[in-house]
Structure formats: C-alpha cells, structure tokens
Amino acid sequence: MGLANVKVDLEAIISGTQEGKKQELRLWLRMLSTTKLISQEIRRRLRNEFGATLPQFDLMSQLFREPDGLRLGELSKRTMVTNGNITGLVERLEIDGLVIRETPDGDRRVTVARLTDKGSTAFAKMADAHEGWLRDMMADVEPAVIADMLTDIGLVKRSASNHLSGDAGA
Amino acid sequence: MGLANVKVDLEAIISGTQEGKKQELRLWLRMLSTTKLISQEIRRRLRNEFGATLPQFDLMSQLFREPDGLRLGELSKRTMVTNGNITGLVERLEIDGLVIRETPDGDRRVTVARLTDKGSTAFAKMADAHEGWLRDMMADVEPAVIADMLTDIGLVKRSASNHLSGDAGA
DNA sequence: TATTGTTATACTCTATAACTATA
DNA sequence: TATAGTTATAGAGTATAACAATA
Numbered sequence: 001m002g003l004a005n006v007k008v009d010l011e012a013i014i015s016g017t018q019e020g021k022k023q024e025l026r027l028w029l030r031m032l033s034t035t036k037l038i039s040q041e042i043r044r045r046l047r048n049e050f051g052a053t054l055p056q057f058d059l060m061s062q063l064f065r066e067p068d069g070l071r072l073g074e075l076s077k078r079t080m081v082t083n084g085n086i087t088g089l090v091e092r093l094e095i096d097g098l099v100i101r102e103t104p105d106g107d108r109r110v111t112v113a114r115l116t117d118k119g120s121t122a123f124a125k126m127a128d129a130h131e132g133w134l135r136d137m138m139a140d141v142e143p144a145v146i147a148d149m150l151t152d153i154g155l156v157k158r159s160a161s162n163h164l165s166g167d168a169g170a
Numbered sequence: 171m172g173l174a175n176v177k178v179d180l181e182a183i184i185s186g187t188q189e190g191k192k193q194e195l196r197l198w199l200r201m202l203s204t205t206k207l208i209s210q211e212i213r214r215r216l217r218n219e220f221g222a223t224l225p226q227f228d229l230m231s232q233l234f235r236e237p238d239g240l241r242l243g244e245l246s247k248r249t250m251v252t253n254g255n256i257t258g259l260v261e262r263l264e265i266d267g268l269v270i271r272e273t274p275d276g277d278r279r280v281t282v283a284r285l286t287d288k289g290s291t292a293f294a295k296m297a298d299a300h301e302g303w304l305r306d307m308m309a310d311v312e313p314a315v316i317a318d319m320l321t322d323i324g325l326v327k328r329s330a331s332n333h334l335s336g337d338a339g340a
Numbered sequence: 341t342a343t344t345g346t347t348a349t350a351c352t353c354t355a356t357a358a359c360t361a362t363a
Numbered sequence: 364t365a366t367a368g369t370t371a372t373a374g375a376g377t378a379t380a381a382c383a384a385t386a
Binding site: 056089 | 377378380385386
C-alpha cells in the first residue's frame with residue numbers, strides 16, 4: 001500500500017523547461033535501449049519457433065486487420081518499409097503460402113496482398129505467442145522495471161513507500 | 171498550473187493484477203512502435219550525415235566511455251552483438267580509422283579496441299547531433315506525446331486540467 | 341505525365357558453427 | 364580443456380535508383 005498515486009511531475013516536460021528537455025531525452029534513450037533488448041528477444045523467438053522475422057510479423061499483422069487485403073503502397077506506408085522492399089517481403093511470404101497477391105479489375109497497376117487461410121491461422125498463433133512472450137519478459141523484470149524506469153528518468157518522484165526492491169508484498 | 175503532480179496508478183502494475191498486466195502489455199507495444207519510428211529516423215540521419223550505422227554508433231558510445239578501451243568480449247556483451255559479428259563491426263570502424271585494435275602483453279588471446287583521436291572527435295560530434303535530433307523529434311510531437319502516451323496506457327489518470335490539446339500555455 | 345509496382349545493386353546486420361591461437 | 368577472437372556461410376533487412384506497365 002502506499003504505492004498507488006505516486007506523484008509524477010509532468011509540468012517540467014509540458015512547460016518545456018530545460019529540466020523537462022533533459023527528462024525527455026533520458027526517457028527516449030531509456031526506451032530505445034529497453035526496446036532493443038525486448039525486440040531482440042522477440043526476433044529470436046519468432047525465428048526459432050515460427051521461422052518468421054519481425055518485419056514479416058509486422059506485415060502480417062497489418063493484413064490480419066484487413067480481411068480484404070491492402071495495396072502494396074498502403075502496406076509500405078503502414079510498415080514503414082520502402083516500396084521496393086515490400087515486394088521482396090511479400091514475395092517470401094507468398095512462397096510460404098501465407099500471403100497471396102492479386103490484381104483487381106479496376107486498375108491493373110494495383111496489387112493487393114492479403115493473408116491466405118493458412119497465413120491467417122499462422123498469424124493468429126504467432127500473435128498469441130507474441131503476447132505471451134511479452135508477458136514472460138515482463139514477469140522477469142517486473143514489478144521493478146516500469147516503476148524504476150519512470151523513477152530513473154525522474155518522471156516519478158520516489159517516495160519512502162515507493163522503494164520496490166525486496167518486500168513488495170509486505 | 172494543475173499539470174504538475176498528475177497522479178499515477180502504479181499499484182495495479184506492481185501488484186500484478188489482471189488490469190496491471192494489460193497496462194504493461196500496452197506500454198511495451200506502444201514503446202515498441204514509438205521507438206521503431208524514432209530509431210528509423212535516427213538511422214537515416216546517422217547514415218546520411220555521418221555515414222554511420224546505429225550498431226556502429228552504439229559500439230563507439232561504449233568505447234567513448236572507456237578511454238582505455240574494451241576487450242571484444244566485453245564489447246560484445248554491452249552491445250548485445252555476438253562475438254563473431256563484433257569482429258566485422260570493429261573491422262569496418264578500424265578501416266575508417268575510428269577505432270584501433272591492440273593485443274596487451276599479459277594475455278595474447280585478448281584484443282582490446284579503443285577509439286582513436288579521430289574516432290573520439292567523430293563520436294563527440296555524432297553524439298551531439300544525436301541529442302539534437304532527439305530534441306527535434308520530440309519537439310514535433312511534444313508536449314502531447316509523452317503525457318498522452320502515459321495517459322493512453324492508463325498509467326496517468328487524465329484530469330480536467332490535463333487536457334493537452336490546444337491551449338497548453340493558457 | 342503521374343502512379344503503382346518491380347527489378348537491380350550494394351552494403352550492413354544477424355545468427356550459427358567451425359576453426360585458430362593462446363592459456 | 365577452456366577461453367578469446369576470427370573466419371565462413373547464409374539469409375534478411377535497408378536504401379537508392381532505374382525501369383516497366385498502366386492510368
């Protein structure tokens with residue numbers, strides 16, 4: 001108890017003071033290194049357990065939300081992968097039978113990619129595992145990490161009762 | 171004015187409730203997509219303005235902190251790059267004259283890498299620019315993003331005075 | 341002419357495993 | 364035998380630019 005409602009000083013950040021700038025910078029740096037760790041592990045598991053890459057997972061997750069599929073240009077925007085590279089990315093997935101490309105009648109320049117049934121099933125499994133992995137990884141570092149992260153960057157003011165190492169349950 | 175000390179509910183997270191788990195998950199997902207955007211832009215600028223890559227920048231930042239250099243094994247750990255790949259990474263930097271490899275007398279199996287003067291100067295410039303870029307990127311999205319991010323994931327309880335869109339200065 | 345994709349190129353990163361030299 | 368690096372290999376991602384087909 002006493003852990004709730006830890007005070008956060010957002011004012012420095014929002015008002016754009018020097019101190020606020022420093023805090024922002026540290027927040028992003030912290031986020032970058034933390035997410036590097038996480039995404040490295042996610043990539044490893046995607047590869048080992050599903051033979052997939054993170055960009056492929058990203059792409060499939062976009063298609064999963066769009067049963068009718070997406071034009072490659074739109075896919076490119078959403079995944080932040082250049083047009084030229086979307087082709088190869090989709091191609092590899094098509095070879096595995098996870099994605100199919102079709103040209104609609106209206107405009108023959110257009111290519112629409114969508115998940116096959118196999119792809120849809122595969123992605124559902126991956127997404128499920130993905131969520132579980134995140135939970136696992138959080139369990140390893142939790143409960144200290146999030147609060148520590150916020151404290152570390154000076155966003156959360158550490159209070160006497162906010163000392164997490166040790167008897168969190170007491 | 172009312173923006174300070176916004177209340178944060180860490181209790182759900184720390185106590186490990188269902189609700190806390192959900193919040194964590196959303197936090198990581200948000201972080202992953204946010205940092206993807208940022209690191210993509212950072213990578214682009216490092217390449218265009220300095221001809222460097224993010225892994226190279228990471229490696230140099232480790233060496234910058236250690237004037238005496240680091241053994242490759244230690245570099246590998248700190249950068250999370252496998253031993254086999256550290257060799258090539260360091261090699262490319264050595265070709266550019268930014269890093270030098272030396273074998274100490276005590277143990278001839280060991281290789282120590284350290285920044286050259288040129289490398290040190292180059293890194294200082296890069297780090298400076300890097301910090302500026304982060305500030306720039308934050309300026310684009312700021313002040314809403316950080317607070318919004320925290321609010322969005324349910325970490326910060328949005329209050330009446332915490333409505334950021336619009337007249338933040340009033 | 342503009343748009344939509346594709347192709348071509350070149351480089352870096354990443355992972356894995358076999359290998360060498362030294363201790 | 365164990366340790367520190369290196370080499371070898373293969374595959375994917377990334378960026379850029381030239382290109383083809385269609386509108």
